Amino acid sequence: MSQQRNAPGTDNAESGDYDPTASSMSGSVEDSVMDELLAIRSSIDNFDATLVYLLAERFKATQRVGHLKAVHSLPPSDPGREKAQIERLRRLAHEAHLDPEFAEKFMNFIISEVIRHHQTISATHAETGN
Numbered sequence: 001m002s003q004q005r006n007a008p009g010t011d012n013a014e015s016g017d018y019d020p021t022a023s024s025m026s027g028s029v030e031d032s033v034m035d036e037l038l039a040i041r042s043s044i045d046n047f048d049a050t051l052v053y054l055l056a057e058r059f060k061a062t063q064r065v066g067h068l069k070a071v072h073s074l075p076p077s078d079p080g081r082e083k084a085q086i087e088r089l090r091r092l093a094h095e096a097h098l099d100p101e102f103a104e105k106f107m108n109f110i111i112s113e114v115i116r117h118h119q120t121i122s123a124t125h126a127e128t129g130n
C-alpha cells in the first residue's frame with residue numbers, strides 16, 4: 001500500500017493544534033504592536049522548527065556513534081573530544097555574537113543526553129547483542 005507523506009511542518013502532528021497567534025497578552029496590546037510581534041514570532045517558529053530538525057539529525061548521527069562504541073567496547077564519553085568541541089564552539093559563538101557561556105552550557109546539555117543514550121545502547125548491547 002502506498003503512503004502519502006506530508007511536507008515537514010504541514011502534518012497534523014505539527015500543525016494540528018498549533019495556534020501561532022496564541023498569547024496571554026491578547027486584548028492588552030495595540031493591534032499594530034501585536035501584528036509586529038506575530039510577524040517576528042513567525043520567524044521564531046521557523047527557527048524553532050529548524051532547531052528541532054537539526055537536533056534530530058545530530059541525534060541520529062550520535063546514535064550511530066553509540067552503536068559503534070558499544071560494539072567495540074569503547075567508553076560512552078570522550079573528554080578529549082568534548083574539550084576540543086567546546087573550545088571550537090565557544091570561539092564560533094564569540095564570532096557570531098552569541099554568549100560563549102550559553103553555547104558551552106547548551107553543548108554540555110546536549111552531550112550529557114548523548115552520553116545517557118550511549119549508556120543505554122551499551123547496556124542493551126551487553127544484554128542482547130543488538
Ligand SMILES: O=C(O)C(=O)C[C@]1(C(=O)O)C=C[C@@H](O)C=C1
Pocket residue numbers: 062065066076077078079081082085110111114115118
Ligand atoms: O564523538 C563521540 O565520541 C560521541 O560520542 C559524540 C559526543 C557528541 O555528542 O558530540 C558525545 C559524547 C562524547 O563525550 C563526545 C562527543
